[in-house]
Amino acid sequence: MNDSNHVSSVDFLKNLRGFRELGLVVFIVSISLLIGARNPRFLTWGNLHDMLLDTSILSILAIGMMLVLVTGGIDLSAESGIALTGMIVGLTLIRYPQIPAVLTLFMGMALGAGFGAITGAIVAGGRVIPIIATLGMMYVYRGLTFIVSGGRWVNAYEMPDDFKAMATGRLLGFSNLILIAIVVYIVFTYFINHTETGRQIFAVGSNREAARIIGIRTNRIIWLVYTLSGALYGLAGVMWIARYASAQSDSASGYVFTIVAACVLGGVAITGGVGSISGILLGSITIGIINNALPMIRVSPFWRTALTGAIILIAVIVNIAITRNIERKALLQRKI
């Protein structure tokens, strides 16, 4: 009797580890209150909504990146993929302004999926290490962005009104872009947790050889995650030009590290096998807060980048410390 009680308390503590996001929630709440105390405008609805708006694009990108990271890979080409799809869609809109705004989202996804499929084929079929293959594709896609645009911008006045309205329009008080992100989140939560293919991604990331032995076509899965990553950065690319009302050849330069940071903050293991949708959502929000709040409490722009890095590191360390503490408590419970 006594024995079974002790077992269940260990189980409980073990389950707590599933809430490693708890540390992140604590971090988000406390930093929000701190900043709110310094600048009350931070906690106004208008500002929080703006922040979520920025986060919506980042969090969609983080889902794609997470899928790749879970298989033990990385997709550095995501950032130039954003620029390339954004630019192609922007240029298309100049020529065919009558295209409905909703269609551009699907156009972006299709284009991105195509780019991702090429990257995936190089990684899976060509057996090139992901970091090298995607680094190469990062430059290829960036270069293509300059080639298709001829170095020019697509400016706000060249975009059709209903396209710009997509970014500014609201439904139930939320920006359309936030709602798009919510839909993506629901779809991928289902995909990752309730479909066979979704789980196979994790299996391949956890132990590729074992996955192969039980008959999972590992190369197909690897190819798929890059393609999905592509579809998502394609979608994000269109949202990006709608949000900023311009398409530029150097959009999102260096942004890939922000995406990876959001994933790592959210508990995705760079070594593969581990990652959750709720985690990367929290990770993205944390990054969103940092980016939004630092200017609001008048941190000098010179300091901002260094501070952002430092805060990300602190958040990761706090996260690890909490996880360790939970593990240690579980061990103390074990009767010897």
Next chain:
Amino acid sequence: MNGLKMDTYVLELKNISKYFPGVKALEEVGFNLKKGEIHALVGENGAGKSTLIKIITGVLQPDEGEIFFHGEKIVFSDPTVAQKNLIAAIYQNPTCFPHLSVTENIFMGHPIVEPRTRRLLWNEMNAEAMRLLKTLGSELNPGSKMGDLSVAQQQMVEIAKALSLDARILIMDEPTAALTSRETEELYEITRTLRKKGTSVVFISHRFEDIYQIADRVTVLRDGKSVGTWNVSEISEGELIKAMVGREISQLFPKSEVPIGDEVLRVEGLSRVGYFADISFSLHEGEILGFSGLVGSGRSEVAQAIFGIHPYDGGKIFVRGKEVPIDSPWKAMEMGIGYLPEDRQLQGLVLPLTITDNITLSTLDRYARKGWLKSRAGHDISQKLFSLLKIKASSIFDKTYSLSGGNQQKVVVGKLLAGELRILIMDEPTKGVDVGAKSAIHKIMSDLAANGFALIMISSEMPEILGMSDSIVVMREGRITRTFSREEANQEKLLTAAVEVGR
């Protein structure tokens, strides 16, 4: 006659050959399996058993030969073909997904889904996983993360996975190696039940106990060729050993009587939160101290604490009478303590390096002058150990990943011997090693003791513990329950001490 007989085989392999770069892994091997029989496959390490299994499961394709399934020719071009024909395998190193739950590990590859939407039915899978584990007598929580389980528990999950496939042919590669005797009994029972249901089982094991307990027939492989197939009732243990090694083994456990010298290691009240507590013992020159107990009783953790891998947080360690805080493997080695890990691939070897690189790895500074390696000296040592340990490879420059499990173990032993370490801790030194290599390792241990080395041997095999140890410590759930001298110990007493409840 022949044609008629063929129909009774569920699976028949004819003249199978498989070549790897520089090695003939299998040469014209024949093997057949009847419906509802347990067929043991035995042979020394490197004899080709694992390769043969991988061919049956479609992980590898044979270079020559044919496979007949229910009398018809079949090509297992990839693992899914074998799976569709209800052939399942439990591999030697559990091929699990450490980050995923037990349920997922069982059902990955053949999940229970809602037929129309293909949505995964987690509740059903969890319930079924629980049921399968219960039939195996295991109380594991299907939600536990696989990586948090012990090897024995992982093995149980692998067996549950095979059961969930409802396999007609089940291949078990050393399933009992990591199991306790009680778990082994349960596995026998399960295997017999499967046989009654008409399942054919291929059972690979180094333990003769396994073969004589449950197998109907036995096929012996040696050096990639099949030596023969016998009914188990018609072949004696001696004949079987002879068939396996091609020679007779005089004695399995030759620990010779040597004078026990001064105390070299004393441990007082050692503990590590969550793993073990209040561990005290002493070790002398020329002594082999056996650590017995069930898998998971904390023996390996104690060894790893003494060697500084996972430092202890209470108690004292004395080396030659002087207290030394050991907080890292470097410190332990400085004190003359060496450690042979249980998981040789994970902790003992750098697989992409050569045999000689591995052997000299922890003692490199001895073959270096002013930072430059003098390879010759290292090669000489390696060559000596290579022939002493009879490592089966073409030369000391072979990469260790190309070696079989038993030969990898020999390389790890070699690495240990290359260092000038006088206190050696060996964690399951002969696990997964064939009789020939086992006898060789025991001989080496005995010789080391005779030369004044002090040895700690962790082993789950009773005969090994009883035959090799001068004194025996028994652990249960992180504590020492009893200590025996060689004379007073017997199988029954050890087992009682290992499982007894209440102290």
